[in-house]
Structure formats: C-alpha cells, structure tokens
Amino acid sequence: MDETRYLDRIGQLVEPGERVQAHAKAEVGGGLTPPPPPDEAVPETPGRATVSSVLLNLLAPLATWDRGDRLVDLIGWGIAGRGAPGSAASRLHRAVNPARPDGKLRHTLLAVTDRRLLVCVTGPVKVLSSREDDERSLAETRIAWAVPRAEVASARVGWHRLNPKRLRVDFADGSWLAFTVPIAESGRPLRAIAAALTG
Template sequence: MDGTRYLDRIGRLVEPGERVLAHAQAEVGGGATPPPPSDGTTPAGPGRATVASVLLNLLVPLATWDRGDRLVDLIGWGIAGRGAPGSAASRLHRALNPARPDGKLRHTLLAVTDRRLLVCVTGAVKLLSNRDDDERSLAETRVAWAVSRAEVASARVGWHRLNPKRLRIDFTDGSWLAFTVPIAESGAPLRAVAAALPG
C-alpha cells in the first residue's frame, strides 16, 4: 500500500494542530520482548512451571506457553525488547499484542508528531486483498498506543543479526522495544522515524 495513504489516515488521527513529522510501517522485531504488565494473576519468578513449559514448547511446537515461547524466541531471534512489567515497552508491546487476539493480521504503523510517538494498527488485512479490502483496512486504522516525545530517550536504526534495518526505541524509564521491516523493503521510513524522535 502506498505510504502517502497511510500518512493521510494518520493525519486524521492526530489532535488539532499536531503535525506528523515521519511515519513507517513496521512490526515488532522477532525475539524475546518485555513481559506484559502485571494483572495480579501472573506468578512471579521462575520455577518448575517454567521448565515444564519450555520442555512442552519444544516437544509440541504448535502449543504455546508464555515462558516457553519467550525462551525459544530468545534462542532463535535474540532480544527484541527489555523492560519491567508495566514499563513503556511492556505497555506498548501489550497494546500491539492483546491478551486475547482475534487471530487476524494487522499492520503496525509508527508515526512521530511534533508532540507524540503514535503506534497505530490497521484494520484486518487479507493475504490476497483487492482495493476495497485495502481501503477498509485503512479506514479502520486506529491509535493503539501513544506517548509523549519527552518519554522517548533515543531511537536508532542498526544491524541485528542479518537484518540491517532494525529500529530500537529507548524510553526514559530504561525499557526499549525494536521494530523491523522485511529485508527486501527500504529502511528509509524507519530512519526517518528515528531521526524525528530525539529532541
């Protein structure tokens, strides 16, 4: 989809007087990410359940267990983010990966304005879509998470394993989360987002 169409839709989602400086379509990088914000039901610390979930994850790959998935992601992809439960990176990752996903594919859009970092999510995307499907998906784009620019410590694009286009956004609370685009796509939009964030 043409990037200017994303820009037009993002322009309708910002507050009056807010200017969009840069935007990019990207996905959270593969790898271990910050744990979700605590809801009071998650047990703290490793234990036998962790070992069992890792073993079950390896023996039955189609089944998922949170701690086992995190270890497999860490070994296979490395680290895609860090932060305590409830940190900015943790909240952002949860906003993009809700506890009860509906299983539909959506694109993630990063947008930097003169006031905030916005993370938007498109409507459901079909694998073999037509123009009407693309328009519907674009029309359903919404802001999933936003934070003041003052809460972003830094942003940079660099290499991670074989991908030279990984955007790492560091927050002032010490947490961070990485975003990537496929290797075949241009890294220019990610670099524009990184350049627009600091300051």
C-alpha cells in the same frame, strides 16, 4: 497498499495543529519482549523450563509453555525489548499484541509528530486483498498507543543478527522495544522515524 495513504489516515487521527514528521509500517521485532503490565500478567506455573519443553515447543509449535516459548525466542531471535511490567515498552508491546488476539492480521504503523510518538494499528487485512479491502482496513486504522516525545530517550536503526534495519526505541524509564521491517523492504522509513525522534 500505497504507503502515502497511511500518512493521510494518520493525519486524520492526530490532534488539531499536530504535524506528522515521519511514519513507517513496522512490526515489533522477533525475540524476547517485556512482560505484560501487572494488571494483565498471567501467573506462571511453578517449575522451570526444561530441555524437553523447549524441544516440544520446536517440534510442536501449537503446544506451548510460557517459559519454553521465551527460551526459544531468546535463542532464535535474541532480545527485542526490555523493561519491567508496566514500563513504557511493556505497555506499548501489549497495545500492539493484545492478550486475546482475534486471529486477524493487522499492520502496525509508527508515526512521529511534533508532540508525540504514535503507534497505530490498521483494521484487519487480507493476504490477497482487493482495493475495497485495503480501503476498509485503512479506514479502521486507530491509535493504539501514544506517548509524549519527552518520554522517548533515544531511537536508532542498526544491525541485529542478519537484519540491518532494526529500530530500537529507548524510553525515559529505561525500557526499550525494537521494530523491524522485512529484509526485502527499505529501511528508509525506520531511519526517518529515528531521525524525527532524536532531531
């Protein structure tokens, strides 16, 4: 899908007089992320992650244990965000990764306006989509989460493991969350987001 079409749709979602300064299609980085907000937290079962649960997670990915999954994420991908339950990063992560996903693929769009940082989610997308599918997905794009720019402490793009294009957004409450694009895609949109947030 043409990336400029995202800009047109985001422009329709913002408040009157609000100007979009940068936008990018990106996904939350792989790895350990902040825990969900307290009202959505699922109590963990007692015990600790064992070597056997980690091995089982690697050998049979559909059989999961929360602590084992988190350890595998930490070892395989590193840390993609930090923050207390209910922090800005925790709420943002939950907004783009709901607790009960419907199993359909959606894209995450970041947008910086002169007032806010917006995180939008497209409608369901298909791997092999037609023009009509793309238009339907774009028409269903909505703002999933927004925060005033004053609550963003900093943003920067840098290396993380083998990916040179990881955007880290730090919030005023001390939490942070990372976003990435595939290695084959340009990092220019993420750098534009970082520049707009810090400029």
